[in-house]
Structure formats: C-alpha cells, structure tokens
Amino acid sequence: MTHTTLVSTETLASAHSADWAVVDCRFDLANDMWGREQYAHAHIPGAVYTSLNDDLSGPRTGTNGRHPLPSDDALVAAFERLGIGNATQVVAYDQDTGAYASRLWWLLRYAGHTAVAVLDGGFAKWTAEGRPVRAGVEARPGAVFRPAFNRGLHVSVDEVARRRHDGRTLLVDARAAERFEGRSETIDKVAGHIPGAHNRFFRDNLAADGTMLDAGALRAGFTQVLGGRAPADAVMYCGSGVTACHNLLAMAHAGLDGSPLYVGSWSEWSSDPSRPVETGPPRGQGTQK
Numbered sequence: 001m002t003h004t005t006l007v008s009t010e011t012l013a014s015a016h017s018a019d020w021a022v023v024d025c026r027f028d029l030a031n032d033m034w035g036r037e038q039y040a041h042a043h044i045p046g047a048v049y050t051s052l053n054d055d056l057s058g059p060r061t062g063t064n065g066r067h068p069l070p071s072d073d074a075l076v077a078a079f080e081r082l083g084i085g086n087a088t089q090v091v092a093y094d095q096d097t098g099a100y101a102s103r104l105w106w107l108l109r110y111a112g113h114t115a116v117a118v119l120d121g122g123f124a125k126w127t128a129e130g131r132p133v134r135a136g137v138e139a140r141p142g143a144v145f146r147p148a149f150n151r152g153l154h155v156s157v158d159e160v161a162r163r164r165h166d167g168r169t170l171l172v173d174a175r176a177a178e179r180f181e182g183r184s185e186t187i188d189k190v191a192g193h194i195p196g197a198h199n200r201f202f203r204d205n206l207a208a209d210g211t212m213l214d215a216g217a218l219r220a221g222f223t224q225v226l227g228g229r230a231p232a233d234a235v236m237y238c239g240s241g242v243t244a245c246h247n248l249l250a251m252a253h254a255g256l257d258g259s260p261l262y263v264g265s266w267s268e269w270s271s272d273p274s275r276p277v278e279t280g281p282p283r284g285q286g287t288q289k
Contacts, residue, residue, distance in 0.1 A: 003117035005253040006212055007091050009126050012044070012119060020089045021140060022047040023082055025056075025100040026123065029187065035100075042133040044093065044126060048082050048140050052242065055081075056103050065268035066187075066240035067103075069154065075111060076145050083140025086113065093119035093126070096210050099202060102245035106261060112148030118249060121211045155235055155260045157268055161275070163235065164196055170229050171197035172259075174238035174247045175266070182279030187239055190270035194237070195278040200225050202243040205250040218254035222247075231258035237265040 003011070016022065024047045026035035032053045039049040050056060055078045057067040070078070084090055090108060092101035098118040108116040119126070127133065155163070163169040173193050178184040180199045185191035193199075204221065207213050213221075226234055231251060238244035241263035248259060269275055 002115045003089060003091070004114050005117055005249060006120045007117040008120050009129055009131065012091055012126075013131055016046075016089075016091065018046070020091060021082055021084050023090060023092045023101075023104060024049045024123075025052070025092050025094045025104050027052040027094065027100045035094075038095070040135065040137055042127075042135055043138075044123070045132055045134040046138060047093075048138055050078065050082060050104060052100055052103060056107060063268065063271045065264035065271070067242055067263075068268075069241075069263045070107075072147065072149065075107060076147055079108070079111070079113075079145040080143050083143050084108070084113070084145055085143035086146055088113075088115065088143065090116040091119055092116065093122045096122045096124040097203065097206060097246065098122055098212070098249065099243045099246045102249040103242050105249055106153075106245040110150055110153045111145070112150060113145075121209070124210060153260055155262050157262070157264050160194065160235060160237075160262050160269070164194065168229070168233050170226065170234045171262075172225060172234050172236050172244075172247065173197045173199050173266070174202040174236065174243040175199070176201050176203075177281075179239070181281055182277075188267050188270055190277060192270075192277040192279040193266065193282075194269055195276050196283065197237075197278070198225060198282045200247055202238070202246040202250075205246060212250060212253060215254045218250045219256060222251050222254060222256050226256075231256045232260075234259045235262050236260070237262040237269075239265055240267045241265045 024039045024043050028034035058070040092104040094100040101118045173180050180193050182191035236244040
C-alpha cells in the first residue's frame with residue numbers, strides 16, 4: 001500500500017521496512033541547530049535527518065523570502081542523500097504538528113514523487129506511546145532519484161501580483177490571526193498580509209491531541225474557506241512557504257488537492273516596499289469575489 005498524505009504511529013511501527021525512508025524534519029525557527037541536536041539525542045530508529053534551512057530551502061538573497069525554493073539540482077541531490085529513490089515510500093515527521101514535515105511532503109510531490117506521507121502526531125505522539133527511539137546519527141544508502149517536476153504546483157511573486165486582481169483567485173494565508181491581521185509580527189519586518197487574502201491558520205487543521213482532523217472535518221473547513229472556488233483557484237501562502245504546506249497536506253487528505261503554493265510567501269512579498277500591504281481581518285471570507 002502506498003501512503004500519500006498521513007501515516008499513523010501504529011502503521012509506522014508495524015509496517016515499515018528498510019525500503020521506507022523515515023525522515024526527521026524537526027526544526028525551530030529561532031534556533032536552526034535545535035532539530036539536528038534533538039535528532040542526535042533521540043529519533044525514530046532508522047530515521048535520517050534533514051534541515052529546513054540547509055536541505056529544504058535555497059539560498060536567500062534578502063528579497064526572495066526566508067525559505068526559497070531550492071534549485072532542481074539541489075533538491076534532487078538532497079533526496080538522493082536521504083536515500084530516496086523513485087520507488088521509495090517516504091515518511092516525514094517533526095516534533096508534533098507536521099508543519100515542517102509537510103514542507104518535505106510538498107517538495108517531493110513537486111518533484112513528482114507521491115509516495116510520501118507525514119507521521120500523524122509526529123515525534124511527540126511516537127514518544128508519548130512509549131515507542132522506541134535511538135541516539136546518534138544514521139544514514140541510508142544513496143539512491144537515484146529521477147524527478148518529474150510539476151511546475152504548476154507553485155507560483156511566483158509576479159504571478160501572485162497578477163492573479164490577485166483576476167477576480168477568481170483566492171489567496172489563503174496559513175499564519176495565526178494576529179500575524180495575518182498585523183497585530184503582532186515577531187519574524188518578518190513588515191506586519192500584515194497580501195491585500196484580499198483570507199486566513200486559514202494551519203493549526204485549525206489539528207485536533208486537541210495534535211493529530212490531523214478527520215477528512216470530513218477538513219473538507220468542511222476548507223470548503224467554507226474556498227467559498228465555491230475549485231482548489232486550483234486558491235493560492236496558499238504563509239510566512240515563508242512552510243506552514244502553508246500543512247494546509248496543502250490537509251486539503252489533499254480531505255480530497256481537495258490542486259492548490260498551488262506561493263513559496264516566497266509573506267517574507268518575499270513584504271521585502272519590496274512597493275508591494276501593497278493590508279492589515280486587519282480578512283474581507284468577506286468564504287464568499288466568491
């Protein structure tokens with residue numbers, strides 16, 4: 001069976017084999033060494049580590065966002081170092097919500113690899129259940145990965161600027177309401193959101209125990225946000241193209257696949273003072289313009 005959205009801790013514990021690539025994506029935006037250190041201290045046996053900054057993002061220029069899209073060659077090289085080939089089942093996990101793991105999930109899908117899923121509940125659920133962990137650093141044998149990039153899964157800043165006026169496209173921001181509305185901004189230099197955007201905080205995809213809501217609840221929530229639009233007409237973004245991937249994962253799990261990601265997100269958009277900024281709550285959320 002191929003897993004394409006979520007994998008439970010029970011499934012990972014009982015069904016995975018050496019053919020599966022389990023990838024630890026734990027990360028802290030305030031301390032980019034934290035995840036690597038946590039991995040070395042304790043990780044799911046057999047897992048290899050990948051860093052959001054070092055492996056899942058491209059070089060920053062100051063105007064292309066905090067976590068830009070890696071080059072094609074860099075992305076393929078990262079997958080091959082992780083032991084991911086075209087037939088490999090990948091399971092990505094992070095500390096809890098899946099926000100960072102979903103970035104790897106999206107990047108693999110962008111490269112044409114659909115046999116990738118996020119561990120539901122992450123390392124927190126795994127350890128809360130008393131499942132085994134291992135210290136140290138592990139590696140998988142290198143693999144050959146032949147990409148089939150789906151360029152339609154992401155949009156550029158210029159395309160966002162054009163599409164936000166087309167009367168059909170919906171921009172959906174995955175940040176918390178206080179950041180979206182510009183009431184509090186602790187990461188980027190400018191507060192607010194892209195004018196006309198709606199807000200779907202990625203944590204609204206989660207149940208109280210940190211696992212993903214069931215597909216029906218997710219579908220109901222995103223159907224309301226879409227307001228009658230097809231998923232392909234909704235461009236997902238966040239602060240730097242990470243937590244928006246969690247919204248995309250939730251949509252895929254709910255059967256609402258097809259929305260593109262604006263990878264540069266708010267950190268890219270707000271880097272140019274000529275681009276418009278809006279603050280306050282979303283205008284007419286849930287209704288077609």
